[in-house]
Amino acid sequence: MMEVIYILPLLFLVACALTAVLMKDLLGATIILGAYSLIMAVVWTMLNAVDVAFTEASVGAGITTVLMVAALSRTVRGEYEPPHEARGWKRKRFSITKVSGFFVVVLTAAAMIYGTMDMPDFGDPNAPANLHVARRYIEESRHETGVPNFVTAVLASYRGYDTLGETTVIFTAGMSVILLLRRIRRE
């Protein structure tokens, strides 16, 4: 049953993604990207990834949208459209990028679909990803760390190094933004 209902939000996602990419108005595309993120959070709640859904709802649908709108307020709102008279080589160059890009995309998609034939079925409990270290985390983490939420136990305790690295990445991003945009007042 789950497998069948699951297709509905996925189709919504595809529709949102297509609209966000094809829309000429950048502000509208940004808002649709926010809706896309929110539907993504719903999908992850359906897949029982509650921590991830929570993060996506606050980060993807909230902060990213706000940042994009803030950036748009300092640049331009619309995508450039060539004027109707300019149907010469310029118009053609546009279409060459698009056609070649389309071919690259189709080729990559074909290769990846060929690759999915070897993937385990959706929800298979015996998929290789669910067998090795994951099983140990589920069985032992309560006993070893005393934390009922396995995700927090793995995030903070077993894989603390990973989390330290990610925190450093975020810190670096903050520093880069300061370096790029902060106006230093010279006395």
Place this chain on the structure above:
Amino acid sequence: MIELIIGKYNYWIYIALMMIGFYAMIAKENLIKKIIGMNIFQTAVILFYISMSKVRGGTAPIEWEHAVRYENPLPHVLMLTAIVVSVSTTAVALALVIRIYKAFGSIEEDKILEMKGDRTGKTPESVL
């Protein structure tokens, strides 16, 4: 055939999403559109990982006395941090776009290349 489709169609939809983002990244001239494409690409990859953690009949990976099976918590952990990193990369990209707009007055890739003219790669005065 039906079994193949039911078991695998979710992967195909993730690939479709990922390719929509990929197309925007390589074929769109507008830099903000490229960032939107990058976001779609990232979430599609994250969705792929999260769906691998799904176990039939599993419950959320928080201890519960009635649980028969739990979802695999490992992809959740990895993707949780990936989401926060993805917003960081988006922020840096947007900061770069704002600087590019300040220097060139445009966020269209081909116009910027045109303005650079001889393409010597020399940074214009206004950027510094």
Place this chain on the structure above:
Amino acid sequence: MKEHIVIRTVSRLLIPFIQLFALYVIAHGDISPGGGFQGGVIIGASVILYVISFGMEDGRRRVSESISDFMNSAGVFLFAGIGVLCILAGGAYLEYTAFAGKAAHGEHAEHALHLASHLGIYGIEIGVGITVAAVMMTIFFETARHEDD
């Protein structure tokens, strides 16, 4: 949006509760969904809401540049410092059970170990929360348009 009285009143009412919720999310990361990342983002979002409704100047008066820059690095420092404390307590880097010390072999060994790892996990969740909140604020403050642009 400084002139909209509805937005200002509603956000003045909401922001304390949003921040309280963020602290709840950080503090209950071990038994329910949530943790440092989510709580930090929510704190950052509350500051962004404040800036949107009251303006950049007012926001900078509440959270000055020096405070947010200090918080940026303080979180990472707290995280890495807890790792060093673990080494000083006799364990490996980020091995929180080292905090239990001699109690790890006493009669309440399991309890002591759980307490020690809870302590470490809370510490790093708070560190992550501080950094994420500060970075989100910083990014918004720098990206948003200033009045003199």
